[in-house]
Amino acid sequence: MRLSVLLFFTLLSIPTLVLADTPLDVDALSQTPQGLLEALDKRHNAYDSQKWTFEMTVIPVSGSKRSMKFDVMQKGSKRLVRFLSPGDVKGMSVLSKGRTMYVYAPQTENVRRVATSARRQNLLGSNFTYADMATVNLAPEYNATVGAAADDHVWLELNKKAESDAAWPKLRLRINKKHALIEVVEYWDAGKKVKTQHRTNFTVVGGAPTWKTITMSSEGGLKTRLEMLSQKINEPIPNKVFSKRSLVRGQ
Amino acid sequence: MQILARFIQQHSGAILIATILVSFATALPLMQLGYDDDVVRFLPTDDPEVQRFNKIVRQFGAINVALVGVEATHLYTAENLAYVRKLATSLKALNVVAHVTAMTELAVVDAEVAQAGEVGESVHRALVPSEIPTDSDALKRVQDGIITLDYLVGSVVSKDATSTLLVVQIYDEVDGQRISTTSAAQSVRKAAKSLTRPEDISLHFGGAPFIAEAAATGSQDDLKRLAPWVAGIIVLLIFLSLGSFRAAMLGLGSVGIGILWTLGIMAWTGFPLTLVSTSLPVVLVALGSAYAVHLLVCYLDHQPTVEGTLRTVGWPVLVAGLTTMAGFLSFLVMDLSPMREFGWQMAMGTGICVILALFVIPSFLYRYPIQGTRSSRLTKLIDDALVATGAGARRRRGLVLVLLVSIGLLFGSKLPLIETRMDIGSFFESDSAPAQADNFLTDKFSGSVFLQVLVEGDMTDPSILRQVAAFEDRIQAVNGVTRVESITNVLAIINAAFSGERRLATTTKGIKYHGYLGQMSDPAVSLLIDKNWKGALLQIALGKFDTSVVKRVTEEVRALASTSVPETVTTVESTNTELRAKVIDDAAERILLRSSAPEALKPSLIGILDAAGTTIDIAEIKPKIAKIIDLEIGEDEMIFVRKDTDLQAFSDLLSADMEAGRFTRKQFKTRLTSIADPEELEEPEAFDKSVSYLYRALAKLTDTSAATPIVRDILTLLGDGLEEAVKYRVSAIVHDVLAPNWAIDADWNNSIGAPLKVTVSGYPVVQEAMTQSVHNNQVKSLATSLPLVFLLLVLLFRSPLAGILGMIPTGLTLLVTFGLMGMFPSRFPLDIGSSMLASIALGVGIDYAIHFLWRYRETGADDAMRTTGRAIIINAVEITAGFIVLAAASLVPMSNFGILTAVTLLVAALATLILMPAVVELWKPRRQTGG
Structure with a gap:
């Protein structure tokens, strides 16, 4: 039996659920799959600032569920995650500025700067990895080809670009034609599907269409559900929030 | 017997048809006959060892861990590392697997940076990058980055760079259904073997689940392979001695039917086969065939009629069967439940064989008479x-x-010299795959046998955890213990990841935080701490299973628990001069134990610890103060300072405060206030947080500075060759001595403290208890059956x-x-x-x-x-x-x-x-x- 220290810091760069309310013609764009992917990326990041509150529930195959709540603030390439509950990790914060990341723990009054090399590490017992949470734009990392299509959806098959350091060599995306949104993401490694992300509960909040629920299911049975509790678009967030000083001060 | 003979003559056809029908009826449920591989069930539930074991299982859930060893000529090649990653992914995907700890799935804080105790800088890195390098220099860096981590070498990777271990935690149940250890191990083995592996890689399957699986499949394979030979030889010899193939088949066939009925009834009544009752068919062949043979010999040689045969041997066959049944029923006095079940099942099987010999064989002989070699020269x-x-x-x-x-x-x-061995590890020859896997696990890692020690108390209390760590110091020194895994070690490593100090956090908040992160990140932590943090489980590796080692280590750990673990723990200020000698003596003793140093060094150790004050080496820490101020205030703007502030002068001021022993939080806040931008002071609460953060970072320097020379002197005294883990532990013990508060036995100062309780258990202990129980039950059973059989003989022959x-x-x-x-x-x-x-x-x-x-x-x-x-x-x-x-x-x-x-x-x-x-x-x- 071996227990080892793992990467327990958390970079919860939440996959952006908010989508610019610009309709896309998926069928037309799918003629140029890379173009479709770029268009989807663009829809995800068309705001000055974004702020969400999430509840994450980890549902193991055996044993009890665990839930956490956290806020996420995003502005440009900067992102701050601050845990609200449970009490043991309340106040724990993760600041991401480009490729630099800080983790602050009020419990030990300590800030550590960390590198983003361990992207396949699961976050706090969930089956979301850093890579899953942090990757915002897929087009710069993957080459897209069109897969099977139906009346209501089309599959995009993404293979990692040679120069990319993306964590997953292959992804499969199912694009919902009606909403022009990604509704399923399959994660493939070494020729095997490792896990699947389903996005459900379509809604429009503050004029922005979005999915309220994301469920990540591993082949081994572990599930993690992310429930979006609130979403605020283009609210002013001062730049100083994204600093080490603010981490320590809880601002 | 004449009445029986007449009955058989009148109803022989019906008896044979009924036999066939019952055989079909009992064959049907046979498919549902399960196999119970739960070794713990052998002992009664009120057995103290079972109660202790079940308590741990209740508190910690599944403690079943399968070990998959990967051995290569050289592990650190791109192909081999990719294979290990693929293997871990495949095993993780199994629904019986709760968690897999593998080198390819781990990430750590860069040890070098953390050890230096620098502030604010550390690098988290995956042990094996997601993109596995292919050039030899990069692969060498991966290898060096792993093998330098003392806490992974010997537990996850081998020192010689040839092997790695995948620790597979198996669920106790899935969807409310209990999982058989054997079938779970089979799933893991099958998944591992189904992957194409590089040529120079070999796999080893060890740990309790694989041993149980190998024992179960080995016995089944042996029976499948050898049973036809056993049956063939028996049939051949009966044929040669009776001169009739039909008689031989009839004799063996009746026993076969007896076995079928017995197993069928077991399946029908919901009793699975156990490690004991798998021998039922062979034991029935040994005992049951005698009834048929006596009858057939008599029929063929002496009384070639059914009536004459039954009259001659009917009663002795019946009485012999009854006494054998009585012998087996004596098993009911045993306290091993599978042995009791085996007793009544064998009694039933014997009874069935007797009935078949007395009813079915005569019925067959009546309808289909057999001519024997009545007066052959051989028989004569x-x-x-x-x-x-x-x-x-x-x-x-x-x-x-x-x-x-x-x-x-x-x-x-010679009877007193009998050795009792019930460990299923001893089932295998030294050249068998399970034995080789055991050798591999012992040679390259810490072995596959673990004792479990449950320590109950409030594990979020730093003083309790320090006492647990002290207990581990003593356990580590017990001869036969190869490694101790515990939550204290995990918490210390997590703390190192955040603070650069590999020792336990000093506050409950810090402990809970590190524990929460550990639990959430690595489910395997649940093997070391229960959900409520009321119990910690120490996993004590013992190398190979050796009955004498298990027994001795168990006794020594129990003795340590009663002599060195306090029943209640309290804290006192380290200014307490009355207790100082005791605290230092205890620390010195544990340092000696952890470092395996001679007892003669104890006075010198005590001298070093006793002379330790709070004097700091200001020349050593002055540059560090300047660096912290420069980074935290100058670069990261933890507080905004006045434009004319000279940060170097400020850090010199702080150095002077430290040297003069006036570096307190209050003093530091005053100093900071003097250089802070006035706007900072408009948010006093936020400013205060910055003060706390900076004060903590700087105060750590003085703590470290005070401890450093002591640790250095002690390590010099202990000499070269100490393992890294021992050095860390020595440092932690020294820090505990220098801490503002000591965690001590509440009896030392007659105070009321927090309770602490120790329970020693684990599979090896249960197996040891079973060994003792088998021995006792053997005596108990014979003491019951011999007088019973004697009484039956006396009554029978008057x-x-x-x-x-x-x-x-x-x-x-x-x-x-x-x-x-x-x-x-x-x-x-x-x-x-x-x-x-x-x-x-x-x-x-x-x-x-x-x-x-x-x-x-x-x-x-x-x-x-x-x-x-x-x-x-x-x-x-x-x-x-x-x-x-x-x-x-x-x-x-x-x-x-x-x-x-x-x-x-x-x-x-x-x-x-x-x-x-x-x-x-x-x-x-x-x-x-x-x-």
Whole structure:
């Protein structure tokens, strides 16, 4: 039996659920799959600032569920995650500025700067990895080809670009034609599907269409559900929030 | 018996049809016959060891861990690392697997940076990058980055860069259904083997689940491979001795049907096979075939009618069956539940074989008569030889009795030397795959056998955890302990990841935070701490399973628990001069234990610890102060300062404060306020947080500075060659001594403290308890069955003397069989297989004696030798020859069982045919005929 220290810091760069309310013609764009992917990326990041509150529930195959709540603030390439509950990790914060990341723990009054090399590490017992949470734009990392299509959806098959350091060599995306949104993401490694992300509960909040629920299911049975509790678009967030000083001060 | 014979003559067809129908009916549920591999179930639930074990299982859930070892010529190649990652992913995907700890899935804080105790900088890195490098320099860097981590070497990776271990935690149940350990291990093995692996990689499967799986599949494979030979030899010998293939098939067939019915009824009533009852078919063949053989010999040679046969041997067969059943029913006094189940199942099986011998065989013979070799030259020769043997034994009665007593004394004197071994690890030959896997795990890692020590108390309390760590210091030094895994070690490593200090956090908040992160990140932490943080489980690796090591280590750890772990823990300020000597003495003792240093160094150690003050080396820490101020205030703007602030001058001021011993939080805040931008002070709460953060970072320097020279002196005293983990621990012990508060036994200052309780358990302890229980139960069972059988013999023959005479073959057989085990204790230990021998010896010995005495009472000793004698020889030879085949079994207990059963049958036959004629005439019964 071996227990080892793992990467327990958390970079919860939440996959952006908010989508610019610009309709896309998926069928037309799918003629140029890379173009479709770029268009989807663009829809995800068309705001000055974004702020969400999430509840994450980890549902193991055996044993009890665990839930956490956290806020996420995003502005440009900067992102701050601050845990609200449970009490043991309340106040724990993760600041991401480009490729630099800080983790602050009020419990030990300590800030550590960390590198983003361990992207396949699961976050706090969930089956979301850093890579899953942090990757915002897929087009710069993957080459897209069109897969099977139906009346209501089309599959995009993404293979990692040679120069990319993306964590997953292959992804499969199912694009919902009606909403022009990604509704399923399959994660493939070494020729095997490792896990699947389903996005459900379509809604429009503050004029922005979005999915309220994301469920990540591993082949081994572990599930993690992310429930979006609130979403605020283009609210002013001062730049100083994204600093080490603010981490320590809880601002 | 005449009534029975008439009944059979009238209803033979119906009896045969009913037999066929019942056989079909019992065959149907046979598919549902399960296999229960739960070793813990062997012991009664009120057994203290079981209660302790179950308490741990209740508190911690699944503690079943399968170990998959990957061995290569050189592990750190791109191909091999990719394979390990793929293997971990495949195993993780299994629904029986809760978690896989593998080198390719781990990430750590860069040790070098953390150790330096620098502020604010650390690099988290995956041990094996997601993009596995292919050039040799990069691969060498990966290797160096892993092998330098002391806490991974010997547990996850081997020191020699050839091997890695995947620790697979198996669920106890999935969807409310209990998972069989055997089937879970099979799933893991199958998944691992289904992956294409690089040529130079070999896999090793170790740990309790794989051992249980290998034992279960090994016994089944052995039976599948050898059972046809056993059956074939038995049929051949019966055929040769009876001269009829049909008779041989009939004899063995009736036993086969008996086994089918018994297993069918077990399946129907919901009793699965266990490690014990898997031997039921072979034991039934050994015992059950005798009834058919006696009947068939009598039919073919002496009474070629059903009525005559039943009249001659019907009663002895029935009575012999009843006494054997009584012997097995004596198992009901045992406290091992699978042994009790085996007792009534064997009694039922014996009863069924007797019924089949008395009803089905005569019915078959009535409808399809068989012509035997009634007066062949061979049988006549055997008969004459038997009569002559009987006569010779009578003539040399004195010699025979001397022989009897001598043999009895010789073998009886060896009985105390019998070794009892119930560990299933000893099932395998040294060159078998499980034994090789065990060797691999012991050579490259810490072994596959773990004791579990439950420590109950508030594990979020830093003082309690310090006492747990102190207990571990002492356990580590116990001879035979190869490693101790515990939550204290995990928490210290997590703390190092955040603070650069590999020791426990000093506050409850810090402990809870580190613990939460650990639990959420690595589910395997649940093996070390329960959900409520009320119990910590120390996993103590013992290398290979060795009964003597397990017993000794268990006793020593229990002794340590009672002598060195306080019942209640409290904290006192380290200014307490009365307790200082005790605290330092305890620390010195633990440093010696952890470093395996000689006791003679203790006074020097105490001297170093006692001389330790809070003096700091300002020259050493001054540049560090400047660096912190520069980074945290200058670069990261933890507080905004006035434009004209000279940060270097400020850090010099702080250095002076530290040197003068006036560096307090209050003083520091005053200093900071003097350089802070006035706007900062408009948010006093936020400013205060910055003060706390900076003060903590700087104060840590003084702590470290005070401890550093002491640690350095101690390490110099202890000499070179200390493992990194030991150095960290020495440092942590020194920091505990220098801390503002000490965690001590509440008895030391007669105060009320937080409670602490220790329970030692684990699979090896349960197995050890089972070993003791098997030994005790063997004695208990014989103490019950021997008087019971004696009583039955006395009642049957209405003579206490006949009862004593009837016990002679059994007594001698038991003495010789068990004496042989005492003579060769390491070759023939009392194990799960040989624990069946007493019942076989009893059953066979009594059967032979009853048949002999019955015949003697009717027609005298010569006729008894002629008629019963040959049946005994046929039965003994057929079973001996059949069972000796099992000597070729791959499982050691199965092989021993075959050899010892063969010996038992031979001894029982010889004892009956040589001893009984010599002594039987002491009994002068009134001649009777019929039943």
